[in-house]
Amino acid sequence: MKRFLIQAIFFFLPIALFSYSADVFISKELKKNHFYTQGEYSIWNDILDGKVNSEIVIYGDSRAARQINPNLLSDSFNIASYNLGILGHNFKLQNLRHSLLLKHNIKPQLIIFSLDVFTLAENQKLFNADQFLPYMFSNDEIKNTIINYEGYNYIDYHLPLIRYYGKKEAIKNALKLFINPASESVTGSKGYKPEDEVWISNPYKEKKIYLKLDTALISLFENFLNECNTKKIKIAFVYAPEYIERRNTFINREEVFNLYNMFSKKYSIRFYDFSNDTISYKKKYFYNVSHLNKTGAELFTNKLIDTLKKTNIFNF
Numbered sequence: 001m002k003r004f005l006i007q008a009i010f011f012f013l014p015i016a017l018f019s020y021s022a023d024v025f026i027s028k029e030l031k032k033n034h035f036y037t038q039g040e041y042s043i044w045n046d047i048l049d050g051k052v053n054s055e056i057v058i059y060g061d062s063r064a065a066r067q068i069n070p071n072l073l074s075d076s077f078n079i080a081s082y083n084l085g086i087l088g089h090n091f092k093l094q095n096l097r098h099s100l101l102l103k104h105n106i107k108p109q110l111i112i113f114s115l116d117v118f119t120l121a122e123n124q125k126l127f128n129a130d131q132f133l134p135y136m137f138s139n140d141e142i143k144n145t146i147i148n149y150e151g152y153n154y155i156d157y158h159l160p161l162i163r164y165y166g167k168k169e170a171i172k173n174a175l176k177l178f179i180n181p182a183s184e185s186v187t188g189s190k191g192y193k194p195e196d197e198v199w200i201s202n203p204y205k206e207k208k209i210y211l212k213l214d215t216a217l218i219s220l221f222e223n224f225l226n227e228c229n230t231k232k233i234k235i236a237f238v239y240a241p242e243y244i245e246r247r248n249t250f251i252n253r254e255e256v257f258n259l260y261n262m263f264s265k266k267y268s269i270r271f272y273d274f275s276n277d278t279i280s281y282k283k284k285y286f287y288n289v290s291h292l293n294k295t296g297a298e299l300f301t302n303k304l305i306d307t308l309k310k311t312n313i314f315n316f
Contacts, residue, residue: 031045039189068297081190090120093145111235195293247275
């Protein structure tokens, strides 16, 4: 029995060492990529490396990331800004970024929270799942937040290298950065991901969608609001323009807005609702019903800045 155990150790130990070393190598190189996974690595790195350090941060999903330019905010108010919007995810992943931000960076003075109808709705799919590859084995908070999503299995979270099986594009990008480190350059976008596109389509045409709100997520959102109140972090709710056709798609849209208005009143948070802004009626500013194109995003950001100035939101 003793001999068998020794043989097993000598057999498995090199495999374990190789797997761990290969995992560390791939993850280290992959997270240097500023374009794969639509630029999400740069944001995760800035959060975890303490490089956000901004007085103003923007939270939300793609309607934050693609539509609010932090550089314009910085230029207008002479204060550091960063966009932490995460594509395709509701408040659960947005809150993860918030939690990691407070752990590794200075406390923001203002959170501009870009709300959407999906912010507190159920979502079990791990959108853009490759963005978590370099972090999910080494960061317990990221792992524990995404572990119950569809996308990876138990072994992926607990054994090195396994999650990279079949991820040819991820490995290719990691090797590319190792061979030619100069092939990537930091964009300095501060999390902003505008789409310079013309109108594509309306994915909701002829559809009627009931938004199933997640009660656990609503509680988490209220905990977040309480935390910010305790830490004296000011919050501003923003609902960005959406093309007019989208508005009637959601059967219980009013229920969602009532919830946001309730939180706004309860926590004395200003709610800037641009859903009926003139932008919402002009297709030329959108690339689909949910998202402004780059021209529309710049126009909206400037409108938002003007509104914030008029209401003295930056009077800290």
